[in-house]
Amino acid sequence: MSTAPAAPSATFVIFGALGDLTRRLLVPALVNLARSSLLDPDTELLGISHHDGDDEHLREELDDFVKDDACWQRVRPHVRYLKGDFTDAATFAALKKHVKGNAIFYLATAPGFFGSIVERLGDAGLLDQADGFRRVVIEKPFGTDLASARALNAQILARASEDQIYRIDHFLGKETVQNIMVTRFGNTMLEAVWNNRYVDHVQITAAEAVTIGSRGKFYDATGALRDMVPNHLFQLLAMIGMEPPISFDAEAIRTEKGKVIAAITPIDPAEAIRGRYAAGTVAGKPVPAYRDEPDVDPASRTETFAALKVHVETWRWSGVPFYLRTGKALAARDTEIVIQFKEVPLALFRETVVDRLPPDRLVLQIQPDEGISLEFVVKRPGPVVNTAPVTMDFRYEDHFEIGHQNGYETLLYDVLTGDQTLFQRADQIEGGWRAVQPLLDMWEQGTPEEYPAGSAGPESADALMHRAHRRWHHLG
CATH class of the missing domain: 3.30.360.10 (Dihydrodipicolinate Reductase; domain 2)
Incomplete structure (x- = not known):
């Protein structure tokens, strides 16, 4: 990976910013990309959760997982926090004020939120790619059976194109x-x-x-x-x-x-x-x-x-x-x-x-x-x-x-660079x-x-x- 070019600058939005996945895997992986000079220094990380808090609170929550790391100290000032309900249109209106140009929307949430978050991103115009790419990363489980998977695909693809959807499998x-x-x-x-x-x-x-x-x-x-x-x-x-x-x-x-x-x-x-x-x-x-x-x-x-x-x-x-x-x-x-x-x-x-x-x-x-x-x-x-x-x-x-x-470093880099090879x-x-x-x-x-x-x-x-x-x- 060290011979690859740095990914383009983007706002990396994580729904479920205070969850275990974000703290234990996603942010450490982004810091590892920064260490390998694969993360653009201007990349912004915006976490969304329904808990009370501010930018510094989120940074402190992440410190325990990447503390005493020089690369984390470079990334840390670019971490911001937005309190919001994933089902509330007001959250997405507020999000739109923070996002300009390229953006990644990572759904590190319970599966029940996947479809509705994509719908609200689309309704708010946040999936419009006129000013830069907009990509959505969806964790598993993607459905619970054939009928629910079909329904979720239909719901998501009604708002976004297939080339915007990254169904991730960390394996x-x-x-x-x-x-x-x-x-x-x-x-x-x-x-x-x-x-x-x-x-x-x-x-x-x-x-x-x-x-x-x-x-x-x-x-x-x-x-x-x-x-x-x-x-x-x-x-x-x-x-x-x-x-x-x-x-x-x-x-x-x-x-x-x-x-x-x-x-x-x-x-x-x-x-x-x-x-x-x-x-x-x-x-x-x-x-x-x-x-x-x-x-x-x-x-x-x-x-x-x-x-x-x-x-x-x-x-x-x-x-x-x-x-x-x-x-x-x-x-x-x-x-x-x-x-x-x-x-x-x-x-x-x-x-x-x-x-x-x-x-x-x-x-x-x-x-x-x-x-x-x-x-x-x-x-x-x-x-x-x-x-x-x-x-x-x-x-x-x-x-x-x-x-x-x-294991997430390659996948997050691929999302940032638009390579869907390893995604379903x-x-x-x-x-x-x-x-x-x-x-x-x-x-x-x-x-x-x-x-x-x-x-x-x-x-x-x-x-x-x-x-x-x-x-x-x-x-x-």
């Missing part, structure tokens, strides 16, 4: 995620085997060791499937499964990703597992059962774990299953993509001590410790033919100065919900299978793999 800011396309399309030997002739299956895992903590009210109305699958995991699947785009132009890439998501067949409920953590131990500390967490309904049917077998009906991937899993209170924090290649025939080794060769695997580690590993087989030293699995590892921090970034388009959003809608309907009934906190998930998730003589890559 896509990770270096390894961005590197998927370069790894594939920049290396002939990988692209040559990136198909159903050589790939046995693909695993995509987003495991968290943390519990739901204080987010019980939100999570109990959402669950693991809605929270992670139609957005995070399907976006990773699309980057693995896409065809080579004609260029690195944002629309060319988003079009190819959209084709993959559209090619996901409706998920068979018999190939989907849902679980819920019971009491257990994570990192040596006792963890209560999910239904004993604060603000969770004791009779809740909400899942904290989901595992799915997904089929993508394209020429490249026909017959290759994609296994997706995500969950809370698991054995380790681990987000990774595993490309497992087909086993080789053993005829060549029939006169040796080798009775089975482990399959080659390419592991893209997204978090923690971003990097790429290749697992393959070599001969053990000695007079007889025997084999051993070995691993070649690449870690970003071993080769590059990556600093202390939180309306058709991708709706395609993701369409694929999981049968599960949402079925999972309204029944009860998730329990798994001990600190484990790898419910036993039926292992059985989903074992039925096809496969197994999950280990967590951690």
